Amino acid sequence: MAKDFPTREENYAQWYNDLVIKADLAENSAVRGSMVIKPYGYAIWEKMQATLDKMFKDSGHVNAYFPLFIPKSFFSKEASHVEGFAKECAVVTHYRLKNSPDGKGVVVDEDAKLEEELIVRPTSETIIWDTYRNWIQSYRDLPILVNQWANVVRWEMRTRLFLRTAEFLWQEGHTAHATKEEAIEETLKILDIYAKFAEEWMAVPVLKGVKSPNERFAGAVDTYCIEALMQDGKALQAGTSHFLGQNFAKAFDVKFLSKENKLEYVWATSWGVSTRLMGALIMAHSDDNGLVLPPKLAPVQVVIVPIYRKLEQLEQISEVALKVKEKLEKLGISVKYDDRDTFKPGWKFSEYEFKGVPVRLAIGPRDLENNTVEVARRDTLEKEVLQLEDIDTKVKNLLDQIQKKLYYKAQSFRDDNTTAVDTWDEFRDVIENKGGFVLAHWDGTPETEEKIKEETKATIRTIPLDTKKESGKCIYTGKTSTQRVIFARAY
RNA sequence: CGGGGUGUGGCGCAGUUGGUAGCGUGCUUGACUGGGGGUCAAGAGGCCGCGAGUUCGAGUCUCGCCACUCCGACCA
Structure with a gap:
């Protein structure tokens, strides 16, 4: 059964695809872009879920469940949020089918049009903040530390098993806080949980950092992430934790009375990891003989x-x-x-x-x-x-x-494929020929990042948190910079 | 949405100038086997993606449609 599939060297993309299918993890379904997760693959996901769920609960979070459908009007309330997701939303317009006039099959009953169309959630910030408005009046109602395990839909043009599917499974945490500091602390606490999970359970070393404005979550003030390196030298975003500021509180009018009897907007975070982690797990350790699973997650x-x-x-x-x-x-x-x-x-x-x-x-x-x-x-x-x-x-x-051993192997691979460069020529050479993470100075502007992306397909994966400040010159514009950032081509 | 490719037993594929479909693997049964994907024998299994057309005759030629897939633009 396992014969006849390409080596990583021959065709990395094909290798990954064949591995997922032949190891019985998942397969393509009758619905374009949506996969069937098979029992063996789902068993791995269940172990991930169980571990993360415990970590969330141990840190004071509780689970809840919010609806799959979101009224269309909710989406327009937070401007950058709409902009980020509008292009990939599935929309429910009708609620009934009827027999087709020719008697063959069914058609949409045009008489059953919804008053207000419903969006299939691509993420739940809007419905949750609309709900939180009613939950929060006083500082005594805070913090709210809620997580939900759910499916979401993002209508992607090109999909790949686990890495990008139209529908995927994930958890999304949504928290509400009285102060900015507390919300930021929460964002970072979760980032640490994600990093710990990736490293200790998945045996995948990750870089913790903050996203550049271009890569930031739609509606966030800051997006923190863990970033992993795959065996083909491409980066994979493995989890994100967002500090949302008061953006959603303002959009949904969520206020509370503080101890000082002042009416204030609530501070928010949201954070998630998805079945994409399965892709990271598979690509991080597997070899030309098939899947390699870390013991802690092996069914x-x-x-x-x-x-x-x-x-x-x-x-x-x-x-x-x-x-x-x-x-x-x-x-x-x-x-x-x-x-x-x-x-x-x-x-x-x-x-x-x-x-x-x-x-x-x-x-x-x-x-x-x-x-x-x-x-x-x-x-x-x-x-x-x-x-x-x-x-x-x-x-x-x-x-x-x-x-x-799996962790150390992955770590030394990452070390071998992390390169610091100081000139534009070097940068292009490494991105083109070696791949991996490239540490380089950047002038901090979205325009420069955009230019670099256009010319090399590399983007800023993260601005590392635990790194020393170091003055230098932007590899593209030569302007001054205070810190190296991580560039890579990404999934 | 642009460009390429592919649709034939469960899976992977072959099928010549048009003549009524084959190989590998898997499946079933039996015997021998068993420390790295065993051997032999006998079987079962097909709307050749869908729809028109050309023809005495279409897997093959023509037109249309559909699906999947790869490469780009977009994304966790």
Whole structure:
């Protein structure tokens, strides 16, 4: 099944696509631009969800749910917000179908036109702030720290599995605060959660930073982001956290009485990560043999494959294998024992390798005699034969080791592909031939960023937060600059 | 929305100057097999994207439509 798909070198885009489909993560659906997330892919997403959900709750947030449909009029209330999303909104205009006159199928019933058209949410700021108006009167009602898990629709022209689909799954947090400082603090707190999740669970190193005005969320004062580097040298925005200022409070007239008995506008944030993280996860670690998953997010962490000739042998092996499974499960490891007689061991090896299962154990007659088990790790493809004694802690340690190794590998890749440049020629050369993150001085103007984008397709991915100030000259205009920013071609 | 490509068993493809559809893989059954995608045998499976036209005859030629896909402009 896994044969015949291109290497990363040959065709990176095709490699990614084939990987997603052949590893059973997702497939294209009958609806253009919308995908079906298959059980194996969805299991990964569920683990992401569960982890993030806990992190949000541990930091004081609660979940709620707001409607899929948003009245059209809500959108026009915040000027830059409309502008940002208007071009990609799906609109509901009618609420009824009827049999077509020719008797073949159904048509829209023109008599069932909606008074006010509804937008399928591309994001929920408008409906949520319209709601918050009623929730907030006093400083005592603040802060509101709400998150929702939902689907959203953005009518994209070109789509790619997980990376950009017309409909996608995400979480969106929407918080309301009494002060500017508190809202900014919230924005950064979430950014830290995102970074921690990416690095510790996904094993993907990310840069934390702030977006340039060109890349800012429509309606935000500041957009913070985590930015990851993929194996083809392109950047991927993995999560965003927005400080919205009082923009939405003003647009939706959300005011509160402060302790000082003054009527003030509420300060807001919003933040989200989506199924796009799946794309980042896949591209960050996988190789030409298929998917590579970090143990912490792998739906199956360990697979056990029995090797046998006769069914009596299988019984003996199963006895040992099931004991191993039980011991591993006691340590919280998810184990699959694949004793299907309908597939050959070699076939199973390839299958699980392709699907990125971190550790494979094989137990055969020789192992029964010697009290051993063959342990294979997916990330390095190394195999070794270990004594059965303490196999549970050995495997647990191995999983931890794989998790760390994946992160370090991704980190050293990123380091190798981060280049500081000081001249325009150098800049163009690196963007064109090497790729990756390029650290360069920029004069701070949207015009310059736009010009650079036109000429090189590279954009400012982020203005890093934890970086030293350093004076220099803009690579494009030569004007003075106080800090290097990160340029890259991006997904 | 512009430019290219592709639509043929589940999947991947071949199909010559028009003559009634084939290969690989997968599927079913059986035997032998089993420590890296096994071998052999016997089977099942097709509105050739859709619609017109040319022709005695169209997977093949003509026209129209639809879908998918890749490359650009737009985007998490």
